[in-house]
Amino acid sequence: MGAGHVHRLYVRGDSPVHRLPPQCKLVAHLAFVLVVVATPRERVWAFAAYAVLLAAVVATARIPYGTVLRRTMIEIPFVAFALAMPFVATGPETAVLGLRLSVEGLWGAWNILAKGTLGVVASVLLAATTEPRLLLHGIERLRMPQLITQIAAFMLRYGDVVAAELGRMRTARAARGFEPRGPRDARVLARSLGALFLRSYERGERVHLAMVSRGYDGRMPVLHDVPASARQWSAASALPLAAALIALAAWTVP
Structure with a gap:
């Protein structure tokens, strides 16, 4: 897979978590999320234990806690939905602060908030400790169809290019005195989106021709292979195994 750019979500570092192969982190992340989802919502202590495990991973990865907290704000729309459930x-x-709230709604809100937040934090850690190009390589190492990984790689590589083109078009409209003020301006914005699509399509055609002229045969060259040793798999499995023990206790302890 070709060399990519460093995404803004990635936090540079040389911690043990950063050095783990991407396929190990992907499997560990998926296993952890599945364990969290399978935990009974009534076992509040289990979710607190999961949070402690994630905090330990954050400390090991040397990611600032403030950075993780800011990035979890992406779940605010889901939080708003969860807060509406008791009503x-x-x-x-039951009565809470003078309000009559549904008991089932309260448990449902807690279920969404607890499991959703833990999943978001785990995803934030994965993105902060793994470069996007390595994530795609890890997915390919896990036998994901190569066509899917190539499409994702091109989206990752040229997403910023399309965004920059959109910014230039916005600047050009502003230089001509255009300011969107109401529904009447929707026609201009629609034409801009159409022009952006045509420019992106033409750029894609030129990129494809350039790749074919350089020997592209439908498979991207692998420049940085990242094999995983048994020791690395063991290190990556520490988080989901600890979570599995907590979940087992949650299911067995009344």
């Missing part, structure tokens, strides 16, 4: 759910009610 709209049916069933037995």
Whole structure:
């Protein structure tokens, strides 16, 4: 897979978590999320234990806690949905701060907030400790169809190019005195999107021709192979195994 650019979500570092092969981190992340989702929502202590495990990973990766907290703000729309559940759910009610709230809605809101937040934090850690191009390589190492990984790689590589083209078009409109003020300006914006699509399509054609002229045969060259040793797999499995023990206790301990 060709050399890519460093994404803004990636935090440069040389911690043990950074050095783990991407395929190990992907499997560990998926296993951890599945364990969290399978945990009974009534076992509040189990989710607190999962949070402690993630905090330990953050400390090991030397990622600032403030950075992780800011990036978890992406789940705010889901938080708003969860906070509305106690008011709209049916069933037995209880009094909380003078409000009559649904018991089932409260548990549902807690379920979404706890599991969703843990999953988001785990994803933030994965993105912060693994370069996007290595993530794609790790997916390919896990036998994901190569066509899918190549499409994702091109989206990653040229997403910023398309965004820059959109910025230049916005600057050109502003230089001509255009300021969107209402529905009447939707036609101009629609034409801009059409022009952006045509420019992107033409650029894609030129890129493809350039690749073919350089010997592209449908498979991207692998420049940085990242094999995983048994020791690295063991290190990556520490998080999901610890989480699995907590989940087992949550299911067995009343």
